[in-house]
Amino acid sequence: MSRQGSDWLLGELPDLVSRGILSQDAADRLCAHYGVGDTDAGRQLGLTVTAVFGSALIGLGIILVLAYNWQELSRSLRAGISFSILLGAQAAAGWVFLRSIPSRPWREGTACLWFLALGSAMALIAQTYHLPGDVSRFLLTWMLLAVPVVYLTRSSAAAALYLVGVTALGGSEAAGGEGSLLYWGMLSLLGPYLWSLLRHDRQSTEAVCLLWLGAASLGFGFGFSIAEYGEQLYLAAYAGLFSVLYLTGRIWFGQAPRVWRRPLQSIGGLGAFGLALRFSYQDSWQHLERFGGREWDWGDGLPGVVLIGACLALSVILGWFSLVNGRPQNLLWGSFGAVAFLAHVLLLSTESTLGPVLLMNLYLLAAGVSVLVRGLHRERIGTVNLGMLILAALIAARFFDSDLGLVVRGIGFILVGAAFLSANAYLGRRFRGLQRPKEGLSHTSGEEP
């Protein structure tokens, strides 16, 4: 049974038992039949996590001990140590791999150790021969040698380490003014592994964890790509990225039962909200204008523009897909890329920053109201609260932004807070008769804007 199905079954069974529809025995037999609810999976996950952490700590410890730089050791002895550590890690991982040992903790742990042993061996060589502090070259060699570890061992811990390493490599390249092509190339090497993982079970814990890391890495990657074109592109680029992440998450991960299992829409939605709120301030647009927002160089900025164009095109396709499948609510944060692009065009075509500021404020207002209305319509108190939170954030931002006196602002906050509490109390009473309290107050289900 899929994780989604097992989560649903586990959520329903206690209620069915308490209502007397099913006996406890029948519920246990159902669990046993579908292989859900047993603690074996949890135990396996716990063992895997401790194995990964244990191996990572040992690997990092070895790197630190070697970093002490033992001058008493001869060069040949240091070389011997480098190779012994690497060979030991390879032998452990090879034993698990070649004997097809099914234990996941062993697989993940040895792969993690193998990955880090490679780095420690190379670091010791760099130290012994006083190699220059070229972080990019060091990381590039390490990651290129380590990427087969991910595919041979099918280890998500190794994949996570690779993602971290590639992101650091991208940062190092961008800091040296070398562009971001290497980052994207290296990131794409992980594509087939991630794709196969998602195809097998996109809601598995390892897939979800890698998606969190991958989405964060993509955020950094966009930063590396547009860093060389100044700050003028970053609103449009990040707005496009957040839209694509949100829409992808809503379409392919929308049914996940918990928020942490919905990495793409969580990052996309939060990112879009945060960016929209930031650009609801006039100061942000004036800052963008000061750093070349009006002088868009289509020649030099072409790769950045291609990135933004690709994101916009993808968000339009995904938005259309959502509409065709009867999910217009996906456009709430999914349309943010287009709105931000429109706001930037407004900035370029008019003399004032008023237009884009108004557009961003209207967008946030519309988002808050639509979430609130949908929450009321569907009688979900969690969604109602979310809508009110968006509106409250917008109101608070405008209060801080305006020249109103402290007393007026204070009274304004009190009134908004009182409205918040009153609405909650009223809705709580209204829903109590229609919904079970636990569903209304503590479980907001997978439905989220």
Added chain:
Amino acid sequence: MSQFRTLAFALVVLCQLGVPAWMILHREWTLRDGVRVKFKVEPMDPEDAVLGRSVRFRIPSSEVTLDDPVRRPSQVWAYALLEVDPEGFGHFSAIRDDAPEAGVYLRVQVRRNEKKGAIQLPFDRFYLPEDVVAGTEKAAGSTLGSGMKEAHVLLRIHEGFGVVEDLYVQDTPILDYLKVPPEPQMKEGETP
């Protein structure tokens, strides 16, 4: 399938051992067969010469006049020819696109700067044991920094490839130099 798995694993292991092995062997051969060349060095910042567990240095005489500055791209790999004076110090004399058949030279990256070419040397640090660095920092303050004004690095160069052999401060290997405790600094009006 099993054979393929074994073959793939063996291939990966060989690559992972081969790359570090080549890194080590290439440097060991250079240290064994290379010509000894000294370069005067200066710390990046005399007040902060020791960063972490390594001494960072800069070779100041790494700029040469280019014959064809316009044609040369902004940054390229090239061969920097060296002249070694009787004291063993190296001086860059010319830049070439192809490797010379004889003489001492280094394969380097050259960044064009008007008519000059700035040579990007692949040497910028010398690693030291952590306790030596920490002890020196505590005891001597900026003594190492001021001492490094008379410092030079000893390289071994072979077929365009260079390896740092040692770093000298006042003609003493840096590790020996650091082992000698610095003389306490007298305050004004204080008698020894």
